[in-house]
Amino acid sequence: MPKVSDEYRDARREQILAAARRVFRRNGFHATSMQDLFAEAQLSSGAVYRYFRSKDEMVLAIAEDGIRGVIALMASVARDRDGRSIGEALAAATELVREKDEQDGLAGLGIQVWGEALRNPDLRESFATMLRGIKTEIAEVVRQDQAAGRLPAGVPPEDLAGVLVAVLPGVILQLAMFGPKESAGLPDALRALWPA
The missing domain is CATH 1.10.10.60 (Homeodomain-like)
Incomplete structure (x- = not known):
């Protein structure tokens, strides 16, 4: 053979x-x-x-493929800041999510994966692990911004990262519900909220 x-x-x-x-x-x-x-x-x-x-393995692979790029982007921002703010990092992640949605319908599939994760404990744990990875990368960016005085120092970085991670599901939900046209301004809004 x-x-x-x-x-x-x-x-x-x-x-x-x-x-x-x-x-x-x-x-x-x-x-x-x-x-x-x-x-x-x-x-x-x-x-x-x-x-x-199984079908569940395909669902997980699709979720992993969708999130892998976001995690890599956040890790890159955490390592190589080049003066980029947390707003720029989230804007870049948002732009990546929008590109992936245009390529393969990430937003609608993402909503379905979240719903499926509530029913399937193995998928929930795998998805939670991926989200923790994003949160860890964002927490590192938050630490750097706190040290530079760009974010409040009195809040644990993991808590601020948890709030910031919540932005990405919000972007995905808006893409799924309203389409790309209504969410086109979100990256610039994130840059304005957390400027360099």
Whole structure:
């Protein structure tokens, strides 16, 4: 049997996730069967199950893909400030969320993932771990801003980070409910709230 390359595996995995995103956006998680996913991906059940054991695993992979870029962005801002404020960091995260929503419907899928996480304890824990990662990165940015006098020093950085993390679900909810046009000004509003 010929060896399959990493590139092939990555492309096949992305093919399956792209199909899952499309069918989940169309039907929602609960109304989507594995048969629907096989048909959308144009793959056999065996081909799909090689990558994902269940629909829940696909939901988690979609959530992770959506949040991974935001966590990386926040980590980058925490490491390499270059004079950027917390407002600039949140604005950049908001712009990334808007781009991902335009590419693959992140906002509507995000709302569905949150709802599913309330029902599924494994998904809830995985999602909570991802959100804690964002909160940790934002807390580091907050510490730096507190030390520089740009944010109040009397509040624990983790508490301020918790409030700031809440901005991102708000952005996602507005994108899902109102679309990109009504949320276009949010990045500039964040920069104005917390200027450099």
